Amino acid sequence: MKVIAVFATTVNGTIALSADDRVDWTSREDKIYFKELTMKIGTVIMGRKTHEAIGRPLPERLNIVWTRNPDAYRKTERENLRFLSSDPVSLLEQLKKEGISQVCLIGGAETFAAFASKSLVDELHLTYEPILCSGSMNLGSYLSGCLGLKLIELVRLRKATVMIYEVEK
Ligand SMILES: NC(=O)c1ccc[n+]([C@@H]2O[C@H](COP(=O)([O-])OP(=O)(O)OC[C@H]3O[C@@H](n4cnc5c(N)ncnc54)[C@H](OP(=O)(O)O)[C@@H]3O)[C@@H](O)[C@H]2O)c1
Structure with a gap:
């Protein structure tokens, strides 16, 4: 199973400007990049708070x-929306088993x-995204220790830049 994490960050490392941030500070080009990548992969995994921030x-x-x-959340489930509680290994x-080989973790x-x-x-x-903002949540907020990354590709959007990293294991 290939797991591709997809995030946007301000230049100072903030990924959420508030607890219920809808991440509407990203550029149109990044929204297109996100949509194309997640549509290509077909399955997105997210935490309940992110689901609620997206709103649909x-x-x-x-x-x-x-x-x-x-x-x-059972009552809100539909064909393309499922709520799962299994640990990450069992979930994947x-x-x-359902034939899914790639997912985006958003x-x-x-x-x-x-x-x-x-x-x-x-x-x-x-x-x-070329902006500096307040907000304390960053991608490492819940990590214990560090995660090694290797830059494998850089995609220049009109204003923003996408860094594609391989996660060292
Ligand atoms: N900049 C970006 O690219 C980006 C991307 C995504 C999200 N965000 C922002 O990030 C914020 C949300 O992030 P977050 O880190 O606070 O929350 P999150 O990762 O979206 O969701 C956390 C939730 O995941 C569930 N969870 C955690 N551990 C679990 C476990 N062991 N088993 C089952 N479920 C578990 C819990 O849901 P329950 O409480 O229901 O149990 C927990 O409250 C939002 O403001 C969002 O807009 C930014």
Whole structure:
């Protein structure tokens, strides 16, 4: 199973400007990049808080929302929206059994750390938006220790830059 993490950051490393940030500070080009990548991969995994910040399932993609309390959300489930509570390894195994071989992990920091700390994240596509903002959440907020990255590609958008990293395991 290939796991591709996809995030946007301000130049000073902030990924959420507030607790319920809808990440509307990213550029149009990054939104297109995000949409094209996640549509190509077909499945997105996100934490419950990110799902609530987005406010709806992403269309034409299978949305897997990670929560400790999936039963509370059963009524809102639909064909492309599922709530799962399994640990990261079991969750990916379950999806693999369903024939899924690649997923995008689209946030937030807590969910990223849980998967990365089990060495389950293969790639990180990190868009640097050329802005400086307040906000204390960053991609390492929930990590214990450090994660090694190797830059494998750089994609220049009109204003922003996407750094594609391989995650060292
Ligand atoms: N800049 C970007 O690219 C970007 C991307 C994504 C998100 N964000 C922002 O990041 C913020 C949210 O990030 P976050 O780190 O606070 O939260 P998050 O990772 O989106 O979601 C955290 C939730 O994941 C669930 N979870 C955590 N551990 C679990 C476990 N062991 N088993 C099952 N479920 C588990 C819990 O849901 P329950 O509480 O329901 O149990 C937890 O509250 C939002 O403001 C969002 O806009 C930014």
